[in-house]
Amino acid sequence: MKIIRRYSDSERVNHWLVAICFVLAALSGLAFFHPAFAFLVHLFGGGPWARILHPFIGVVMFLAFLLMMLRYWHANTMDAGDKQWLRQWRDVVANREDRLPEVGRYNAGQKAMFWLMVICMIVLVITGIMFWRPWFAGFLPISLVRLASLLHAIAATVLIIGVIVHVYAGIWVKGSIGAMLRGTVTERWARKHHAAWFREINK
Amino acid sequence: MSSLQTLDIAQRSATTAPSPSIRQSPEVAKLIDVSTCIGCKACQVACMQWNDLRDEIGANAGTYDNPTDLTPDSWTVMRFSEVVQEENRLEWLIRKDGCMHCAEPGCLKACPAPGAIVQYANGIVDFISENCIGCGYCVAGCPFDVPRISKKDNKAYKCSLCSDRVAVGLEPACVKACPTGAIHFGTKEDMHEYAETRLVDLKERGFAKAAVYDPPGVGGTHVMYVLQHGDKPELYHNLPANPRISPMVGLWKGIAKPLATAAIGLTAFFAFFHFVKVGPNDAEAPDVLDVDDGIVRNDDPRPRA
Numbered sequence A: 001m002k003i004i005r006r007y008s009d010s011e012r013v014n015h016w017l018v019a020i021c022f023v024l025a026a027l028s029g030l031a032f033f034h035p036a037f038a039f040l041v042h043l044f045g046g047g048p049w050a051r052i053l054h055p056f057i058g059v060v061m062f063l064a065f066l067l068m069m070l071r072y073w074h075a076n077t078m079d080a081g082d083k084q085w086l087r088q089w090r091d092v093v094a095n096r097e098d099r100l101p102e103v104g105r106y107n108a109g110q111k112a113m114f115w116l117m118v119i120c121m122i123v124l125v126i127t128g129i130m131f132w133r134p135w136f137a138g139f140l141p142i143s144l145v146r147l148a149s150l151l152h153a154i155a156a157t158v159l160i161i162g163v164i165v166h167v168y169a170g171i172w173v174k175g176s177i178g179a180m181l182r183g184t185v186t187e188r189w190a191r192k193h194h195a196a197w198f199r200e201i202n203k
Numbered sequence B: 001m002s003s004l005q006t007l008d009i010a011q012r013s014a015t016t017a018p019s020p021s022i023r024q025s026p027e028v029a030k031l032i033d034v035s036t037c038i039g040c041k042a043c044q045v046a047c048m049q050w051n052d053l054r055d056e057i058g059a060n061a062g063t064y065d066n067p068t069d070l071t072p073d074s075w076t077v078m079r080f081s082e083v084v085q086e087e088n089r090l091e092w093l094i095r096k097d098g099c100m101h102c103a104e105p106g107c108l109k110a111c112p113a114p115g116a117i118v119q120y121a122n123g124i125v126d127f128i129s130e131n132c133i134g135c136g137y138c139v140a141g142c143p144f145d146v147p148r149i150s151k152k153d154n155k156a157y158k159c160s161l162c163s164d165r166v167a168v169g170l171e172p173a174c175v176k177a178c179p180t181g182a183i184h185f186g187t188k189e190d191m192h193e194y195a196e197t198r199l200v201d202l203k204e205r206g207f208a209k210a211a212v213y214d215p216p217g218v219g220g221t222h223v224m225y226v227l228q229h230g231d232k233p234e235l236y237h238n239l240p241a242n243p244r245i246s247p248m249v250g251l252w253k254g255i256a257k258p259l260a261t262a263a264i265g266l267t268a269f270f271a272f273f274h275f276v277k278v279g280p281n282d283a284e285a286p287d288v289l290d291v292d293d294g295i296v297r298n299d300d301p302r303p304r305a
Helices: A009-034 A035-044 A047-070 A080-087 A091-095 A108-130 A142-172 A176-182 A187-193 A195-199 B042-048 B108-109 B138-141 B163-168 B171-177 B188-204 B247-252 B256-278
Strands: A002-005 A185-188 B007-011 B030-031 B076-087 B089-097 B115-120 B125-126 B183-187 B212-215 B223-227
Touching: A002 A187, A009 A035, A009 A047, A009 A142, A009 A176, A047 A108, A080 A091, A080 A108, A108 A142, A142 A176, A142 A185, A142 B138, A142 B247, A142 B256, A176 A185, A185 A187, A187 A195, B030 B188, B042 B076, B042 B171, B108 B115, B108 B125, B108 B138, B108 B247, B171 B183, B183 B188, B188 B212, B188 B223
Parallel strands: B030 B223
Antiparallel strands: A002 A185, B007 B115, B030 B183, B076 B089, B115 B125, B212 B223
């Protein structure tokens, strides 16, 4: 079984830093969003601590994500093959990968996820700072604070849904979680899921 | 206020199941008759005395307003407005500002901390400060700009309508202290009845538009005003003419909650059942095109053994 390196040590540390921050920010954020999740504040030492920690965790997440964004920006531009890939989403979800156009380092679904996360993260950090108490909220007109609160909740919901899809894709496409944990994939994995990338690295 | 054991909680923040509510009590209201207020601030003093709060001594900002705004330590403030509607006729409109105790409180709707804000059956909206997490959502929820977050402890504070006094059959401290009887307290029904007599008097004296301020946009309030110029509440230090919970807060703490929760749950649900139906996408799995491993699959054209 031939092994190919897909993610460097620093890429993986970067990814899991964002992932850990995301889980903590999502759990504490959900606690403030709906009473059904209010019990989650106890994971953080109670309501006031959850309220204090959430924005700091969010800022760390954004800064770490910013690095990832810069790393992967160029690998995520859409091309004609990606549009065709998206049109054939039925083949994608039915595991009929052989019918899809050849995929490079990332497929169109991964690219769409990248841009979705970029947008959500930017909206979250800007709106989050806007109603961060006691530091910033007091300096803004109340109508902006209200708008920020609403947009923050919407962006967070979209991001949480996006991450569920992202995590599930990692479970579904076997070998992907290993790629991000240990940094390596098998030759078969690369040929099956990212044939164009495989050819590129073997030039 | 702190939490007193109660059997009459009508609404509790961030709580979906019913709260203890077997005890019935009539709705109460405080009626502030602006036309008989002399701006002496005895109510402010009574408020700080009963609640045992001492605000910092501020500086004169050129008006009689002292302090110049509501603070975590000053739950009521007299607002002095100098109004000239007709030439050479100055009116000094003095409004006692503070929590309006809305029937549909925006603070309670926005609050994410279970039990940090409660509304009793008598209509009083109370902050249970020990449950407050200091997020400031109540500030965003309030259509009257009332809650204030303390810099000392990051808890929100506002007028409790002396819920502790009312619970034992006393009137709020400000009502007791008012020397002109401009502040009344009783059942909401009685207060409306009394206010009608005040309107008759005011209309006789030439205030044709005199009215009671009990805005329907927030379901009515448990602090009401008698206003000489009932058609222009803005004259009274920008008292909103039609206060209501902001539509943005309504969305955020209304329909967005079940919709987002359902969308998140459904995504996980569909992902799981996608796996159940389609199974993993496994590059390592032996397939029929590989080598003949002797396994006959469903889609294999070869006959089963």
